[in-house]
Amino acid sequence: MNDGRDPFLPGASSPIARLVEAFHRLPGIGPKSAQRLAYHILRTQEAEAQELADALIEVKRSIVFCQQCQNLTSRTPCEICTDASRDRHSICVVEEPLDVLAIERTNGFHGLYHVLHGVISPSDGVGPEDLKIGELLARLRDVETEVSEIIVATNPNLEGEATAMYLARLLRPLGIRVTRLARGLPAGADLEYADDVTLGRALEFRQEVQ
């Protein structure tokens, strides 16, 4: 039944308002961007909008956690875990699936991964039990494991450091070497503005000039 309102005007219950609201819920999208995206969808061909809708539904239905590394994948175990050419002696532990992509882009690591899906962050209500730490321990306790090194690649901030140290403490009894990504000055940095912790670590882990 038409209540007399134009369905194209962005009132609270109009289809446009629902779409704007849906976009607004996405990370990094403010109200203006949400409106722009919604009106862009309105201007596109129906097939294009259908393609977007199908992609959204498909990604939700077909993407699962890899049973080994806990990364998001369309088949489990994932491509990286089943790749016979990868080094099975080291696992790089990262916070999020996007970190796997970042490390893969470097072409400098050829081992396996483990995705925690977060970090220990009490202020956000996240404790160790909310992360995929149990799955990592189960993986390492497997009698067939060949892993001899865990590289903890959590972010160099308070939560990342807490998670790295907690993992190191849990893994010590297993006799596996636990390492942490080096921490220092980023490319293009300015010493004058570096914080004390970063500068201190950069000095502590200085290297001989080749």
Place this chain on the structure above:
Amino acid sequence: MVTGRIPRVIRTPAIVLRHRRLGEADRIVTLLTPGRGKVDVIAKGLLRSKSRMAGHLEPLTLVELVLAHGRSMDVVTQAQTIDAFPAIHSDLDRLSAGMYLLELADRITVEHAEAEGLHDLLHAALVRLARGDGQQVVQRTFELALLEATGFRPELTDCLRCSESVAAEAAWWVPVEGGVLCASCAKTYPEAQPIDATALRVLRAFQSVPYEEAGRIRLTDELAARMEQAMHALMRAVVERDLKSAQFVSAARRARVAGEASEDTETAKDD
């Protein structure tokens, strides 16, 4: 003549309590300042790799800030670390305890409410933690001082119901009421829990003596654990929510104990 104008720029020391993401690269940073209590400020571009302020605005850092007056929130224009407490960051037990102190200070205060002395209280506790003082003493004395400063001082000596003085051996612990009950009043209070007499005596001492004296009291691991259990329950009741950092303090300690036990077993095998 004094005008009511708000200064456009202010300079203040602050302890960074936490931050959360705002948009693509900005962050809202929650600070505890000496003059303005707890405030949220915007730090722009903090998530960009070339941000000159990112390292200075990490939680558990004492910073000197320049804040520009903004419409809804002030904006950080300069940040310089005064103390990053590196000794806390290098040890998991101290780090988890530091995170607990931050969460307590954050949860118990309301934004912009007067928080006279809370900044100094937190700063002193972090300095003590960093210089290697007993973590249990630092945490318990901070909890008690924080409760006192915010009007939640627990009643540890007299019964909350009948106001009679309670012997430590006969006391019952009631976190939701904020203190102890005598044995006869506790009978009518199903939520009352038994509390270890020594733990209560030490908490009473912590409440009444200066920090330096409290620091001289030796705590066994078992006694410290009982005091921690009682105080965590009390803090949870005061802030009316679970404190994840308190659980993390316990999880970190459990992992340490398990590691030490495993090392002992290995050594015994070698012998």
